Amino acid sequence: MAQHILSSGKHGMTFQDFLSGTPAGDYVFQQVPYEEQVRQAGELIRDAEFILVGAGAGLSTAAGLVMGGSRFRENFKEFMEKYGGPYMQDMYSAGFYPFPSEEAKWGYWSKSGMVNRVLPGALPLYKDVYALVKGKPHFVLTTNVDHQFFLSGFQEENVFATQGDYGLIQCRKGCHPKTYDATEMFRQMDQARKDCLVPSYMVPKCPVCGGPMEMNLRCDRYFVEDDAWHEAQRRFGEALTECEGKRTVLLELGAGFNTPTIIRFPFEKLAREHRDMSLIRLNMDEAVVPESLGSHAVGINEDMGKSIRDILREVESNAE
Numbered sequence: 001m002a003q004h005i006l007s008s009g010k011h012g013m014t015f016q017d018f019l020s021g022t023p024a025g026d027y028v029f030q031q032v033p034y035e036e037q038v039r040q041a042g043e044l045i046r047d048a049e050f051i052l053v054g055a056g057a058g059l060s061t062a063a064g065l066v067m068g069g070s071r072f073r074e075n076f077k078e079f080m081e082k083y084g085g086p087y088m089q090d091m092y093s094a095g096f097y098p099f100p101s102e103e104a105k106w107g108y109w110s111k112s113g114m115v116n117r118v119l120p121g122a123l124p125l126y127k128d129v130y131a132l133v134k135g136k137p138h139f140v141l142t143t144n145v146d147h148q149f150f151l152s153g154f155q156e157e158n159v160f161a162t163q164g165d166y167g168l169i170q171c172r173k174g175c176h177p178k179t180y181d182a183t184e185m186f187r188q189m190d191q192a193r194k195d196c197l198v199p200s201y202m203v204p205k206c207p208v209c210g211g212p213m214e215m216n217l218r219c220d221r222y223f224v225e226d227d228a229w230h231e232a233q234r235r236f237g238e239a240l241t242e243c244e245g246k247r248t249v250l251l252e253l254g255a256g257f258n259t260p261t262i263i264r265f266p267f268e269k270l271a272r273e274h275r276d277m278s279l280i281r282l283n284m285d286e287a288v289v290p291e292s293l294g295s296h297a298v299g300i301n302e303d304m305g306k307s308i309r310d311i312l313r314e315v316e317s318n319a320e
């Protein structure tokens, strides 16, 4: 079975082959002291020939891009007062508000684009992740849409962001397979916004069909996968093929159970079927790992900023 699924035939392994993990039935919280887990993780990374990073929402939350709480209330006070109700709880639910006009929709999304994409710059935790892997061949698969990997030092050819980007827009109906950088537009909208609305002349229109535009975020079948997306998908397949037969660390950062089929389950499957691959799972609350992976898994249930810094220190202090 394992041989069948992962056999590197003529084309090697693809993203589609990768996306076929099933839930583990033997999750455990490891009964190993934190310091020992950090030491194990450091050793695995030092010995690795390849590091495959899989990053989910938990990484960006730990890095400071919190979608709710005081960060939401401080940045979106005006929107909460204007729209109220059940949607204006955090930046996830607010994005689904049925905005009554394009002026209102872009009023909101330009604000979101500013606070999540334009203003933050490279965050320290992302830079630490880069420091941890930069000495080894590596590749990143992420469901995060905040562009942080690209900002914090990773090369574009080593990152596959599958779910879109807070700084890109597309035709709402996906009438043509292109995305457009909207960061400058968001800056201008941010200056011009009044009462949560942007002026009508600023509302973007599809250059092909003339229809409305939308954020390039995967939420329905109209999500545009442009040339860059397909190229990144192809390179991810190459990275998977390169991993096979190598001592590979699967470094999973904050990938919980929202979309476990994209990173979490496939990583477990890789570790299960390749004895030379090891899983390091960092997660604040959900660092359970399949017991059957034995010493091929380290699940650290801790604040991720702290774990990454401690592992980095461990790797650096023992480097030859």
Ligand SMILES: [Zn+2]
Binding pocket: 171, 172, 173, 174, 175, 176, 206, 207, 208, 209, 210, 211
């Ligand atoms: Zn169009």
